[in-house]
Amino acid sequence: xxxxxxxxxxxxxxxxxxxxxxxxxxxxxxxxxxxxxxxxxxxxxxxxxxxxxxxxxxxxxxxxxxxxxxxxxxxxxxxxxxxxxxxxxxxxxxxxxxxxxxxxxxxxxxxxxxxxxxxxxxxxxxxxxxxxxxxxxxxxxxxxxxxxxxxxxxxxxxxxxxxxxxxxxxxxxxxxxxxxxxxxxxxxxxxxxxxxxxxxxxxxxxxxxxxxxxxxxxxxxxxxxxxxxxxxxxxxxxxxxxxxxxxxxxxxxxxxxxxxxxxxxxxxxxxxxxxxxxxxxxxxxxxxxxxxxxxxxxxxxxxxxxxxxxxxxxxxxxxxxxxxxxxxxxxxxxxxxxxxxxxxxxxxxxxxxxxxxxxxxxxxxxxxxxxxxxxxxxxxxxxxxxxxxxxxxxxxxxxxxxxxxxxxxxxxxxxxxxxxxxxxx
Numbered sequence: 351x352x353x354x355x356x357x358x359x360x361x362x363x364x365x366x367x368x369x370x371x372x373x374x375x376x377x378x379x380x381x382x383x384x385x386x387x388x389x390x391x392x393x394x395x396x397x398x399x400x401x402x403x404x405x406x407x408x409x410x411x412x413x414x415x416x417x418x419x420x421x422x423x424x425x426x427x428x429x430x431x432x433x434x435x436x437x438x439x440x441x442x443x444x445x446x447x448x449x450x451x452x453x454x455x456x457x458x459x460x461x462x463x464x465x466x467x468x469x470x471x472x473x474x475x476x477x478x479x480x481x482x483x484x485x486x487x488x489x490x491x492x493x494x495x496x497x498x499x500x501x502x503x504x505x506x507x508x509x510x511x512x513x514x515x516x517x518x519x520x521x522x523x524x525x526x527x528x529x530x531x532x533x534x535x536x537x538x539x540x541x542x543x544x545x546x547x548x549x550x551x552x553x554x555x556x557x558x559x560x561x562x563x564x565x566x567x568x569x570x571x572x573x574x575x576x577x578x579x580x581x582x583x584x585x586x587x588x589x590x591x592x593x594x595x596x597x598x599x600x601x602x603x604x605x606x607x608x609x610x611x612x613x614x615x616x617x618x619x620x621x622x623x624x625x626x627x628x629x630x631x632x633x634x635x636x637x638x639x640x641x642x643x644x645x646x647x648x649x650x651x652x653x654x655x656x657x658x659x660x661x662x663x664x665x666x667x668x669x670x671x672x673x674x675x676x677x678x679x680x681x682x683x684x685x686x687x688x689x690x691x692x693x694x695x696x697x698x699x700x701x702x703x704x705x706x707x708x709x710x711x712x713x714x715x716x717x718x719x720x721x722x723x724x725x726x727x728x729x730x731x732x733x734x735x736x737x738x739x740x741x742x743x744x745x746x747x748x749x750x751x752x753x754x755x756x757x758x759x760x761x762x763x764x765x766x767x768x769x770x771x772x773x774x775x
Contacts, residue, residue, distance in 0.1 A: 395683070399462050402442070402451075406466035409437045410474065417471035421735055422589050424582065426510075426552045430474050435507035439463055443482030445489055448501035455482060455489065457624055457689035457700075461631035461682060468632035469639045472588060472739040475632050477510075479625070480549050484511025486621040487557040487568050491609030496570060500555065512553035513621070514544040514571075514595055522752050524559060524566075524618075529597065531560040531569050531607070538607055540569055540600040550593030551580045557608060558597065565612025575600050588738040622748070623693035627700035629747050630682040630707035633740070634675060637707075637714040640736045641671050644718035647725060658721070667721055671714045678707040698760055701753045708743040709750060715740045 395403070412433055413420070420427035434440060442459050444450035452459060460482060468475040485504045488497055488511075503509035520526050529542025540560055547556070555572045571578060577600035582593045609617045645668060648659035658664050685703035688696030715737050719726035726733050744750050 395462065399458060402459055403462050403466055405437065406439060406463040407469075409433065409439060410467050410470035412437075413471050413474050417474070418730075418732070418735065420471055420473035421739070423473060423591070424585060424589055425591055426477065427473055430471065431477060431507065434474060434477055440478060440481045440507045441505040443478070443485065444501050444505040448489075448497055449505035450501075455486065455624055457627055457693060458683070458686040459690075460625065461628045461686040463631075464628045465631040465635035465638075465679075465682075468635035468739075472632075472636070472735075473591075475635075476548065476590065477507075479628060479632070480513075481507065481511055482628075483621060483625050484513045484549065484553065484555075484557060486624060487513070487608045487617045488570065490620050491568065491617045492570065493605045496605055500570075503554070509554035510549055510552055512547055512549040512556045514547050514556040514558045515618070516546050517543055518545045518594075522749065525615075527559055527561060527566065529558065529560040531558075531562045531567055533604070534601075536604060537601045538569055538604060540571055540597040540602065542597050544595045544597075546584060547593055547595050549591050550595050551582065552591055556595060559614055559618065562612050562614075566614040567611055568608040568614040568617050569602065570606040570608055571597065571600055571602055575602060577601070586742060588735075588742050590742075619697075620693065623697045623700065624689060626697070626747055627682065627686045627689050627703050629743060630678065630700075630703040631686065633704075633707035633711040633743050634679045634682055636736055636740055636743075637671070637675050637678070637711040640711075640715040640718040640733060640740075641668070641675060643733045643736070644668065644671070644721040644726075647722045651725075664721055667717050671717050674710045674714055678703075678710040681706050698757060701748070701757055704748065705750050705753055705757075708740075711740045711743060 413430055416427060416429045420430045441449055441451045442463055443455060445455060446453050460479070464475055464479055467478055481504050485501060488500055488504075492500075500509060504511055515524055515527075517527055517529065520528070527542070529540065529544065531538050531540050533539075540558060542558075542560060544556075544558065547553075553573050555570055556578075558569045558571050560567055560569055577598040579596045579598070580593050581596070584592060584594075586592065608614070645659065648664055648668065649657050651658050653661060659668065682703045685696060685699035688699050693700075715733070719733055719737055722733055725731070728734060
């Protein structure tokens with residue numbers, strides 16, 4: 351696994367600039383410890399991640415001309431898909447043995463890319479992220495033959511992955527799913543109804559959570575398998591490639607079971623531990639974009655003979671938004687670096703980062719709308735798109751409330767057992 355060069359890397363990026371690049375602040379760090387003077391480099395991303403960040407920023411810029419259209423789409427935008435495929439960045443979501451960039455999928459790499467992509471387009475970010483989320487159960491639980499068949503296609507974006515968990519009556523309580531998988535005549539038979547599935551209709555396969563006996567299994571179901579049907583009963587305030595997937599007596603080979611029978615939650619947890627922190631990266635990128643929109647407006651628009659950026663509470667609102675973004679970015683990079691080393695051991699940090707960054711994005715975007723006044727509530731504007739895109743982040747991949755409940759249990763357990771709150775140090 352490719353990991354961070356230091357124990358926990360965090361990335362100061364400096365104040366926002368109109369072009370979406372981040373100005374490096376000079377360091378005044380003069381602290382020293384047992385290991386000698388503290389280096390600025392402790393708080394820098396290693397060069398390989400900076401190079402990856404530059405690639406992702408270039409792709410985002412290349413998609414700027416179609417971002418507004420793509421972010422309203424309920425199916426894959428062909429231009430965004432083609433440009434993402436040409437960039438080669440989807441290889442970040444797959445192990446090197448199957449055409450990926452890194453020896454193992456690297457949470458920090460995924461997070462850095464998502465931050466850059468979501469700065470420009472939520473649609474672009476979603477396509478990239480779901481290549482990893484949809485395929486990771488294959489990377490960790492599939493047979494070698496299945497991995498060789500599908501993962502190189504995921505790396506090149508020839509194939510599209512999806513993870514089918516939730517159902518019409520099941521959201522956070524995934525142990526209550528009613529979809530079933532049984533062995534019949536040397537095959538796996540899947541029956542059930544999945545709802546609110548990202549990439550439904552565009553996916554090449556679905557990693558499906560289903561009951562098997564007294565446990566739950568994950569099963570790979572190619573999208574063209576007889577008995578698979580797609581409907582689109584819902585759309586959300588931030589348009590998304592979304593749909594329901596029905597499995598009616600769907601039969602797949604036995605080797606399409608991912609991992610051991612009844613042990614599907616283990617693979618789900620591994621996927622969550624690897625990718626949850628990347629949502630925080632996307633939230634930081636979105637908030638950065640909103641702040642730069644507000645700065646552009648506040649510096650160009652004049653009232654009472656001055657730019658808005660110099661009037662009343664506006665400077666403080668902009669500065670506080672910057673503080674919040676940089677704080678969330680630091681937490682996100684630290685958590686992503688920890689997840690790159692050991693995803694399960696760092697899951698509590700990933701969960702903290704996800705909450706901190708997505709809640710921050712909601713506050714910052716709302717502040718930016720307020721700074722822009724009536725121009726912040728114009729339909730079809732970029733800030734309106736960012737406002738809508740920010741809201742679902744606090745719900746998907748673990749709602750704030752569900753994650754806080756889990757963190758509270760860990761906190762109480764750690765304190766009771768004599769550990770420092772948040773885990774051993």
